[in-house]
Amino acid sequence: MPKYLEKPPNWADDERPVIPGSPPALDHARFKRYAYFIIGTFIALTASLSNGFITANLPQLQGEYGLTPSESAWLPAVYVMANVSANLILFKTRQQYGLRLFTEVSLLGFIVVMLLHLLVQDGRMALIIRCISGFVAAPLSSLGMYYIMQSFGKANRLKGLYVGFGFNQLGIPLAWVISPFLVNANHWVNLYTFELGLAICCFAMVVSLKLPRGLKIDVIEKKDFMTFLLLAPGFACLCAVLSQGPILWWFDSVWLAYVLIAGFSLIVLGFFFEYHRSNPLILIHWLGTASILRFVIGAFFLRFLLSEQSFTAVNFLKTMGIGPDQFVGLYSVIFIGILLGTLFSAATFSKDHLFWPLLLATFLILVACRLDAHLTSDVRPHNFFYSQFLIAFANGLFIGPLLLTGMMRTLKQGTNYVITFIILFSATQNFGSLVGSSFYNTYQKHQAQVYQLDIEQTLNRTDPNIYQRIHQYSALYQPYLTDSTLDQAKASQLLSQVMARESQVRAYNDVVNINSIIAVLLFLWTLIHIILQKYSKQYR
Structure with a gap:
């Protein structure tokens, strides 16, 4: 039995928090429910925008601080490092000190980090601040979800969970949409000031309308x-x-x-x-059970597949010379896709059919991969609209059912298993995305080198088509160069650049194809699991 630090309120059975550290399930007046929804949405967007601004403006930050590509890669990496570890202690902190105090302290920490951003002068200081930012942003994700859940009635509280987690993913595409307007206005001062203003608004909202008082128990050791x-x-x-x-x-x-x-x-x-x-923080023996291993595989590879959106589409277009302001339309489509996927997931919520949204999400990813399977150097952002909308829709669709599937299994074991599940869920999503991006990045670079070597070895300079191409390139420089030898050298250099570009295109096609294969395997695995689960219920 938990050791209560204060006397619990006199809740009805259906109002009592499912786990200590979360708010009770109370019914509120309509106006108050609307206010909870607005505040929760604002907090969810603020939490994810912080990471989204860095992701969207990484090349500009690299130039601003004079960083190499490997040095600039640390900026998003240290954020994830701190974010994935934060749940190791934050959940128990929320249980012991109460949800309200925890909420206000977390937001104050977030405001301090935003103030530090304004004082950043070099890359090292930026790394330290990004690490702190990853840690203090972790509690805001669950805070936004709790506020949104309060806006739903008791009967639809789990739909609020779907909406809350889905809205937490809207910040990254929104950051890509608004960053060009903020950064171009006044470099980085406007961007950081905007983030600081969001954090202060969140704090004012939370203080004005607090979450219902929860339980306080003595759990920290x-x-x-x-x-x-x-x-x-x-x-x-x-x-x-x-x-x-x-x-x-x-x-x-x-x-x-x-x-x-x-x-x-x-x-x-x-x-x-x-x-x-x-009295362990993480129940190791439970992690080795068959049901948890199946959950880990499914959760990890779903996020792994979705990392194709953040890697392939963006990096391919950057390779083709697309700038940040040209991504606004594409990420507007992605934003709408995540939003509609989240709302569709909540509207079709059913405790008895939690695996069907996961199956649909995998199928949509597979369809999107086939739409992107024939990339060429003429592809531009508008060519990705259909495929990236489907992936974004799948992104908003799967996260709620996946979380609820694992949480229902966890609560059957007992509330002391919840911390283990939260850490596990966070790890599968963070590392699934990291491993996916790392794998596809490595594979793409390897394939690009292979294709470039293959093109160079099979290229015959005496071939009439190749000779004509070099002659065309040479004609571009003739008005500016009088030396015919230098003219030919420039033409050959331009041909080499075209060869490198086309090898990159072929390599990105390989990335899409291998993502398709993984999507097919995950789709079949999920379908078989649904069929086995259905027949096992019939013959019980």
């Missing part, structure tokens, strides 16, 4: 910090390797191997320490 000190740097090491490996190349940087060994060693030590605790 000294050994929890030991677990954090082992697992947090372990997760950070894995994030570092995944972000730097494709850039520095896996076999060219020895230090990556040592960091990887250190990361796995710390995680194993942390799990070993937890396994022998009398």
Whole structure:
């Protein structure tokens, strides 16, 4: 039995929080429900916009701070490092000190981070601030979800969960849409000031309309910090390797191997320490059960597949010379896709058919991959509208059912399993995205090198078509160059650039095709699981 730090309110059975640290399920007046929804949406967007602004403006930040590509890759990496580790201690902190205090302190920390952004003068300071930002942004995601859930009645409370988690994903496409207007106006001052204003507005809203008082229980132990000190740097090491490996190349940087060994060693030590605790933070024995392993595989590979959107479409278009302001239309479509997917998921909510949205999401990803399977150097952002809308719709569609599927299994075991599930869910989503981006980045670079070498070896300069192409390129320089030798050298250089570009195009097509294969396998795996589950119920 939990040790209560204050007397619980006199709730009805259907009002009592499912787990300590979450608000009760109360019915509110209509006006108050609208206010909760607006505040929750505002908080969810603010939390995800912080990371979205860095992702959308990474090349500009690289130039602003004078960073190399590998150095600039640390900016999003350290955010994920802190974000994935935050749930190790934040959930118990919320249970012990109460939801209201936790909410206000978290937002104050977020405001302080935004103020520090205005003082950033170099890359090192920016890294430190991004790390802190990843940590303080973690509680805002659940805070936005709790506010949105309060806007739904008791009967539809789980639909609020769907909407809350879906809205948490809207910040990144929204950041791509509004960043060109903010950054072009006054460099980075406007961008950081805008973020600071959002954080202050969130704090004012939360203070004005507080969440209902929840339970306070005594759960924090000294050994929890030991677990954090082992697992947090372990997760950070894995994030570092995944972000730097494709850039520095896996076999060219020895230090990556040592960091990887250190990361796995710390995680194993942390799990070993937890396994022998009398009251563990993470229930290690439960992680090895068949149902949890199936959940991990499904959750990881769904996020893995969705990473194709953030990698292939954006990087392919950048390779073709598309600038940030030309992405506004594409990310507006992605924003609408996530929004509609989230609303569709909530509208079709059914406890008895949680796997069908997951199956539909996988199918939509597969269709989108086939639409993108024939990329050429003439492709522009509008050519991606249909495929990226489908992927965005799948992104908004799957997250709620996936979370609820795992949570229902968890609560059958007991509320003390919830922390383990939250950490597990966060890890599958963060590492699924990181591993997906890292894998596709590595695969694309490898294939581009293979294709470029193949083109160079098979290119015959005496071929009439090749000769004519070089002659055309040479004609471009003739009005400006009088030396025919230099003219030919420039034409050959331009031909090499075209060869490199076309090898990149073919490599990105390979990325789309391998994503299609993984989508087919996951679709069949999910379909077989649904069929087996249906027949097992019939013959019980």
